Amino acid sequence: MFHGSLVALVTPMDEESTIDYSALERLIAYHLSQGTDGLVIAGTTGEGATLSDEEINKLIHFVVRKVDSRIPVIAGTGANSTHKTIDKTFHAMELGVDACLLMTPAYIRPTQEGLYQHFKAVSEAVPVPQILYNIPSRTACDLLPETLARLADCSNIIGIKEAVPDRARYERLLQLCGDRLSIFSGEDSTAKDLILAGGKGVITVVGNVAPKLVHDMVRAALAGDKAVAEECDQKLRPLYQSLFLESNPIPVKWALHQLGLIGPGIRLPLTPLSTQHRAAVLNALKQSGLLELMNERQ
Secondary structure, eight states, rough: OOOEEEEEOOOBBBSSSOOHHHHHHHHHHHHHHHHHOOOSSSSSTGGGGGGGHHHHHHHHHHHHHTTTTTSSSEEOOOOHHHHHHHHHHOOOOOOOEEEEEOOOSSEEEEEEHHHHHHHHHHHHHHOOEEEEEEEEHHHHOOOOOHHHHHHHSTEEEEEEEEEEOOHHHHHHHHHHTTTTEEEEEEEEHHHHHHHHHHOOOOOOSSTTTOHHHHHHHHHHHHTOOOOHHHHHHHHHHHHHTTTSSSSSSSSHHHHHTTTTSSSSSTTTTTOOHHHHHHHHHHHHHHHHTHHHHHHHHH
Protein backbone atom coordinates (compact mmCIF):
# COMPACT_ATOMS: atom_id res chain seq x y z
CA MET A 1 0.00 0.00 0.00
CA PHE A 2 2.80 2.41 0.88
CA HIS A 3 5.25 2.76 -1.97
CA GLY A 4 6.16 5.06 -4.83
CA SER A 5 6.02 8.84 -4.91
CA LEU A 6 4.48 10.05 -1.65
CA VAL A 7 4.20 13.84 -1.82
CA ALA A 8 4.86 15.84 1.34
CA LEU A 9 2.03 18.23 0.56
CA VAL A 10 2.21 21.95 1.24
CA THR A 11 -0.62 23.57 3.17
CA PRO A 12 -2.00 26.34 0.94
CA MET A 13 -2.62 29.63 2.72
CA ASP A 14 -4.03 33.00 1.76
CA GLU A 15 -2.31 36.34 2.33
CA GLU A 16 -3.52 36.33 5.94
CA SER A 17 -1.83 32.91 6.49
CA THR A 18 -5.21 31.20 6.89
CA ILE A 19 -5.52 27.72 5.38
CA ASP A 20 -7.03 27.98 1.88
CA TYR A 21 -9.24 24.93 1.52
CA SER A 22 -10.32 25.78 -2.02
CA ALA A 23 -6.70 25.72 -3.15
CA LEU A 24 -6.12 22.54 -1.15
CA GLU A 25 -9.00 20.83 -2.94
CA ARG A 26 -7.49 21.84 -6.29
CA LEU A 27 -4.08 20.50 -5.21
CA ILE A 28 -5.58 17.16 -4.24
CA ALA A 29 -7.33 16.86 -7.60
CA TYR A 30 -4.07 17.81 -9.35
CA HIS A 31 -2.08 15.08 -7.59
CA LEU A 32 -4.73 12.47 -8.24
CA SER A 33 -4.58 13.32 -11.94
CA GLN A 34 -0.76 13.28 -12.06
CA GLY A 35 -0.15 9.82 -10.61
CA THR A 36 0.97 10.74 -7.10
CA ASP A 37 0.99 7.52 -5.05
CA GLY A 38 0.16 9.05 -1.67
CA LEU A 39 -0.13 12.33 0.23
CA VAL A 40 1.73 13.20 3.43
CA ILE A 41 0.05 16.10 5.21
CA ALA A 42 0.87 18.32 8.20
CA GLY A 43 4.56 17.44 8.04
CA THR A 44 7.57 19.71 7.62
CA THR A 45 6.54 20.79 4.13
CA GLY A 46 2.95 21.20 5.30
CA GLU A 47 4.04 23.63 8.07
CA GLY A 48 2.66 21.25 10.68
CA ALA A 49 4.79 22.83 13.40
CA THR A 50 3.00 26.17 12.95
CA LEU A 51 -0.55 24.75 12.86
CA SER A 52 -2.75 24.43 15.93
CA ASP A 53 -4.11 21.01 16.92
CA GLU A 54 -7.55 22.16 15.80
CA GLU A 55 -6.20 23.20 12.40
CA ILE A 56 -4.36 19.90 11.97
CA ASN A 57 -7.45 17.86 12.79
CA LYS A 58 -9.58 19.91 10.39
CA LEU A 59 -6.90 19.57 7.70
CA ILE A 60 -6.73 15.79 8.14
CA HIS A 61 -10.51 15.45 8.03
CA PHE A 62 -10.71 17.52 4.84
CA VAL A 63 -7.95 15.67 2.98
CA VAL A 64 -9.18 12.19 3.99
CA ARG A 65 -12.68 13.07 2.80
CA LYS A 66 -11.55 14.56 -0.51
CA VAL A 67 -9.09 11.76 -1.33
CA ASP A 68 -11.82 9.21 -0.56
CA SER A 69 -9.46 6.20 -0.33
CA ARG A 70 -8.10 6.63 -3.86
CA ILE A 71 -4.53 6.91 -2.58
CA PRO A 72 -3.10 6.63 0.96
CA VAL A 73 -3.18 9.66 3.24
CA ILE A 74 -0.39 9.86 5.82
CA ALA A 75 -0.42 12.49 8.58
CA GLY A 76 2.59 13.93 10.35
CA THR A 77 1.88 13.43 14.05
CA GLY A 78 5.31 13.54 15.66
CA ALA A 79 5.90 15.82 18.64
CA ASN A 80 8.64 16.51 21.15
CA SER A 81 6.99 14.51 23.92
CA THR A 82 5.83 10.92 23.83
CA HIS A 83 2.48 11.81 25.41
CA LYS A 84 1.75 14.48 22.80
CA THR A 85 2.83 12.17 19.98
CA ILE A 86 0.44 9.47 21.19
CA ASP A 87 -2.40 11.99 21.46
CA LYS A 88 -1.87 13.42 17.97
CA THR A 89 -1.43 9.98 16.43
CA PHE A 90 -4.62 8.68 18.06
CA HIS A 91 -6.68 11.63 16.79
CA ALA A 92 -5.29 11.20 13.26
CA MET A 93 -6.20 7.50 13.33
CA GLU A 94 -9.74 8.35 14.40
CA LEU A 95 -9.98 10.83 11.51
CA GLY A 96 -9.27 8.04 9.05
CA VAL A 97 -5.64 8.37 7.95
CA ASP A 98 -3.97 5.31 6.45
CA ALA A 99 -0.74 5.85 8.39
CA CYS A 100 1.13 8.38 10.52
CA LEU A 101 4.60 9.84 10.04
CA LEU A 102 6.51 10.23 13.32
CA MET A 103 9.58 12.44 13.43
CA THR A 104 12.25 11.94 16.04
CA PRO A 105 11.60 14.33 18.96
CA ALA A 106 13.27 17.68 18.35
CA TYR A 107 15.30 19.80 20.80
CA ILE A 108 15.27 17.19 23.60
CA ARG A 109 18.12 15.11 22.12
CA PRO A 110 17.15 11.70 23.54
CA THR A 111 19.55 8.77 23.66
CA GLN A 112 19.12 5.79 21.34
CA GLU A 113 17.37 3.97 24.20
CA GLY A 114 15.09 6.98 24.64
CA LEU A 115 14.24 6.93 20.93
CA TYR A 116 13.53 3.20 21.09
CA GLN A 117 11.26 3.54 24.12
CA HIS A 118 9.50 6.59 22.61
CA PHE A 119 8.56 4.92 19.33
CA LYS A 120 7.76 1.61 21.03
CA ALA A 121 5.35 3.41 23.38
CA VAL A 122 3.56 5.12 20.48
CA SER A 123 3.37 1.85 18.57
CA GLU A 124 1.82 0.05 21.53
CA ALA A 125 -0.64 2.86 22.30
CA VAL A 126 -2.00 3.46 18.78
CA PRO A 127 -2.51 0.58 16.30
CA VAL A 128 -2.38 2.72 13.14
CA PRO A 129 0.50 1.94 10.72
CA GLN A 130 3.49 4.16 11.52
CA ILE A 131 6.40 5.41 9.42
CA LEU A 132 9.29 6.84 11.41
CA TYR A 133 11.02 10.00 10.22
CA ASN A 134 14.73 10.56 10.80
CA ILE A 135 15.90 14.09 10.00
CA PRO A 136 18.86 15.03 12.23
CA SER A 137 19.39 18.36 10.48
CA ARG A 138 16.15 19.60 12.02
CA THR A 139 15.76 17.60 15.22
CA ALA A 140 19.34 17.39 16.54
CA CYS A 141 19.03 13.64 17.12
CA ASP A 142 19.74 10.72 14.84
CA LEU A 143 17.80 7.44 14.85
CA LEU A 144 20.58 4.95 14.08
CA PRO A 145 20.02 1.88 11.87
CA GLU A 146 20.68 -0.47 14.79
CA THR A 147 17.93 1.20 16.84
CA LEU A 148 15.55 1.02 13.90
CA ALA A 149 16.28 -2.69 13.62
CA ARG A 150 15.04 -3.13 17.19
CA LEU A 151 11.88 -1.15 16.39
CA ALA A 152 11.19 -3.30 13.34
CA ASP A 153 9.82 -5.91 15.77
CA CYS A 154 6.84 -3.60 16.43
CA SER A 155 4.17 -4.90 14.07
CA ASN A 156 2.66 -1.52 13.13
CA ILE A 157 5.99 0.25 12.53
CA ILE A 158 6.12 -0.30 8.80
CA GLY A 159 8.86 1.95 7.48
CA ILE A 160 11.17 4.92 7.81
CA LYS A 161 11.64 8.17 5.97
CA GLU A 162 15.43 8.54 6.05
CA ALA A 163 16.68 12.09 5.49
CA VAL A 164 20.38 11.47 5.96
CA PRO A 165 21.80 11.91 2.42
CA ASP A 166 24.48 9.27 2.82
CA ARG A 167 24.69 6.15 0.67
CA ALA A 168 26.39 4.16 3.43
CA ARG A 169 23.50 5.00 5.76
CA TYR A 170 20.72 3.76 3.52
CA GLU A 171 22.71 0.68 2.51
CA ARG A 172 23.02 -0.14 6.22
CA LEU A 173 19.28 0.40 6.69
CA LEU A 174 18.48 -1.91 3.79
CA GLN A 175 20.88 -4.53 5.14
CA LEU A 176 19.41 -4.50 8.66
CA CYS A 177 15.75 -3.76 8.00
CA GLY A 178 14.99 -3.98 4.28
CA ASP A 179 13.17 -7.29 4.60
CA ARG A 180 10.97 -6.02 7.46
CA LEU A 181 10.47 -2.30 6.82
CA SER A 182 9.88 -0.05 3.84
CA ILE A 183 12.80 2.36 3.44
CA PHE A 184 11.78 5.70 1.92
CA SER A 185 14.14 8.46 0.85
CA GLY A 186 13.57 11.71 2.68
CA GLU A 187 15.94 13.55 0.33
CA ASP A 188 14.80 14.00 -3.28
CA SER A 189 18.36 14.02 -4.57
CA THR A 190 19.04 10.52 -3.19
CA ALA A 191 15.71 8.93 -4.09
CA LYS A 192 16.68 7.31 -7.38
CA ASP A 193 19.75 5.54 -6.00
CA LEU A 194 18.03 4.45 -2.80
CA ILE A 195 15.09 2.92 -4.69
CA LEU A 196 17.37 1.16 -7.17
CA ALA A 197 19.19 -0.30 -4.16
CA GLY A 198 15.95 -1.68 -2.69
CA GLY A 199 14.02 1.22 -1.19
CA LYS A 200 10.26 1.47 -1.62
CA GLY A 201 9.94 5.10 -2.68
CA VAL A 202 10.36 8.72 -1.68
CA ILE A 203 8.50 11.17 0.52
CA THR A 204 9.09 14.08 -1.79
CA VAL A 205 9.11 17.86 -1.65
CA VAL A 206 9.87 18.25 -5.36
CA GLY A 207 6.79 16.15 -6.16
CA ASN A 208 4.68 19.16 -5.16
CA VAL A 209 5.66 20.95 -8.37
CA ALA A 210 6.59 17.98 -10.59
CA PRO A 211 4.31 15.14 -9.47
CA LYS A 212 4.21 13.23 -12.76
CA LEU A 213 7.94 13.43 -13.35
CA VAL A 214 8.74 12.24 -9.81
CA HIS A 215 6.15 9.47 -10.13
CA ASP A 216 7.66 8.33 -13.44
CA MET A 217 11.18 8.35 -11.98
CA VAL A 218 10.13 6.34 -8.94
CA ARG A 219 8.09 3.86 -10.97
CA ALA A 220 11.05 3.24 -13.29
CA ALA A 221 13.45 2.81 -10.36
CA LEU A 222 11.08 0.39 -8.62
CA ALA A 223 10.95 -1.62 -11.86
CA GLY A 224 14.76 -1.64 -12.09
CA ASP A 225 14.74 0.48 -15.26
CA LYS A 226 17.89 2.49 -14.58
CA ALA A 227 17.90 4.29 -17.94
CA VAL A 228 14.39 5.76 -17.60
CA ALA A 229 14.92 6.53 -13.92
CA GLU A 230 18.12 8.40 -14.75
CA GLU A 231 16.45 10.31 -17.60
CA CYS A 232 13.69 11.53 -15.29
CA ASP A 233 16.15 12.25 -12.49
CA GLN A 234 18.25 14.48 -14.75
CA LYS A 235 15.19 16.60 -15.55
CA LEU A 236 14.49 16.96 -11.85
CA ARG A 237 18.03 17.90 -10.78
CA PRO A 238 17.61 21.68 -11.18
CA LEU A 239 14.69 21.46 -8.74
CA TYR A 240 16.70 19.43 -6.23
CA GLN A 241 18.99 22.43 -5.90
CA SER A 242 16.67 25.43 -6.20
CA LEU A 243 13.82 24.23 -3.99
CA PHE A 244 16.18 24.09 -1.01
CA LEU A 245 17.91 27.46 -1.39
CA GLU A 246 16.02 28.52 1.73
CA SER A 247 14.30 26.49 4.43
CA ASN A 248 11.63 24.13 3.15
CA PRO A 249 8.79 24.90 2.34
CA ILE A 250 9.68 28.51 1.47
CA PRO A 251 10.93 27.87 -2.11
CA VAL A 252 8.38 25.18 -3.01
CA LYS A 253 5.43 27.31 -1.88
CA TRP A 254 6.74 30.24 -3.90
CA ALA A 255 7.18 27.96 -6.93
CA LEU A 256 3.64 26.62 -6.60
CA HIS A 257 2.37 30.18 -6.44
CA GLN A 258 4.23 31.01 -9.66
CA LEU A 259 2.64 27.96 -11.28
CA GLY A 260 -0.79 29.26 -10.31
CA LEU A 261 -1.58 26.33 -8.02
CA ILE A 262 -1.74 28.12 -4.64
CA GLY A 263 -1.78 31.61 -3.20
CA PRO A 264 1.25 33.38 -1.70
CA GLY A 265 0.54 32.65 1.96
CA ILE A 266 3.10 31.22 4.37
CA ARG A 267 3.08 31.32 8.16
CA LEU A 268 5.60 33.05 10.42
CA PRO A 269 8.34 32.50 11.36
CA LEU A 270 8.65 31.38 7.72
CA THR A 271 8.67 34.24 5.23
CA PRO A 272 8.26 34.47 1.43
CA LEU A 273 11.21 33.51 -0.75
CA SER A 274 13.95 36.14 -0.78
CA THR A 275 14.22 38.21 -3.94
CA GLN A 276 17.76 37.03 -4.70
CA HIS A 277 16.63 33.39 -5.06
CA ARG A 278 13.57 33.88 -7.23
CA ALA A 279 15.35 33.86 -10.59
CA ALA A 280 17.04 30.55 -9.71
CA VAL A 281 13.71 28.92 -8.83
CA LEU A 282 12.06 30.21 -12.01
CA ASN A 283 15.00 28.99 -14.08
CA ALA A 284 14.75 25.53 -12.50
CA LEU A 285 11.03 25.40 -13.31
CA LYS A 286 11.85 26.27 -16.91
CA GLN A 287 14.69 23.74 -17.16
CA SER A 288 12.39 21.00 -15.90
CA GLY A 289 9.70 21.95 -18.42
CA LEU A 290 7.13 22.85 -15.76
CA LEU A 291 6.33 26.38 -16.90
CA GLU A 292 5.55 25.14 -20.39
CA LEU A 293 3.30 22.41 -19.03
CA MET A 294 1.45 24.92 -16.89
CA ASN A 295 0.98 27.28 -19.83
CA GLU A 296 -0.47 24.39 -21.85
CA ARG A 297 -2.96 23.57 -19.10
CA GLN A 298 -4.03 27.20 -18.93
